[in-house]
Amino acid sequence: MAVYTNLTNEHKKDIRTLYNLGEEADFIEISEGILNTNYLIKDRDKKYVFRLLEGRRNIGEELKELDFLNYLNENGVSCPEIFVNNLGEKHMFIQNKMGCLFDFIHGSKVKDINCEVLEKIASTLGKIHNLSKGRSIQRTRKIDLDYFYEKISKVDLEAILKEDYNFIMGKYKKVKETDFSSLPMGIVHNDIFPDNVFMGEKLSLIDFNDCMDAPFIIDLAIVINFWIKIKKNSKDEEKKFIKVFLESYERERKLLLAEKRLLNKMILKTALTFIFLRINKFYVEDNKGKNMEVKSYKDLLILLEEGTDEIY
Known part of the structure; x- marks a missing residue:
């Protein structure tokens, strides 16, 4: 995790709209890690993680990862859940980079x-x-x-x-x-x-x-x-x-x-x-x-x- 791409106010508005988040949903940069851009989103009493991929990978391989996460969750392995947006997709694009919204894993x-x-x-x-x-x-x-x-x-x-x-x-x-x-x-x-x-x-x-x-x-x-x-x-x-x-x-x-x-x-x-x-x-x-x-x-x-x- 890191922040390579700074989300503009317009980007944040698009994310709020696509995922039915509140207008006041707050975006907080996560500096830990070194590979992708990550933001913690606080929306009322809920938390999410928005990840923007920086690896220039093929979309198909990224979607396979999301399917694999769903498969693990269905079989008893606890890992992040991926949210589907208003377009029925598990992802969106910002500056030609694939973004996904995950639930926030509670714990320490x-x-x-x-x-x-x-x-x-x-x-x-x-x-x-x-x-x-x-x-x-x-x-x-x-x-x-x-x-x-x-x-x-x-x-x-x-x-x-x-x-x-x-x-x-x-x-x-x-x-x-x-x-x-x-x-x-x-x-x-x-x-x-x-x-x-x-x-x-x-x-x-x-x-x-x-x-x-x-x-x-x-x-x-x-x-x-x-x-x-x-x-x-x-x-x-x-x-x-x-x-x-x-x-x-x-x-x-x-x-x-x-x-x-x-x-x-x-x-x-x-x-x-x-x-x-x-x-x-x-x-x-x-x-x-x-x-x-x-x-x-x-x-x-x-x-x-x-x-x-x-x-x-």
């Missing part, structure tokens, strides 16, 4: 990462992966290691990264040739960060805009990186959390031996993917003057450090 972001929270996330991911078998969402722009490496390789990386260059590129060489294509695949969330998980009466996931067809263990690797390893716990605590998380996941969906063997490589790959994403966002793309969350790739270098034992 996770502050204390513990075994209970990890069990709930694992269970939800297992259900999503089981439900996504046989379904597909192709992405022209996606959170993917090769995609972002292609972007950042067009600039002088050594000059940008300086003392970090050899360290990062050495890790990239370790993982770039690994073939994950034979692993079980389906639609993965691909962005399971604490910002995208809400705890209320039940656990809810938001921001599926980077969901895509990929090996299921990508979601597991993201959680292990950005919920567990990033916290700098003791090695014993880290092992305990990873064990609880994976055991809870396997109560919903059993991992194959091939997935277990490649999980450590996928953990490294997802860490590098988000490092490359941040490098691209802040050193390659021109985002001056945009209201967006500032995140340095350096914060993620801890995920590349040696010493993590093999999980399986």
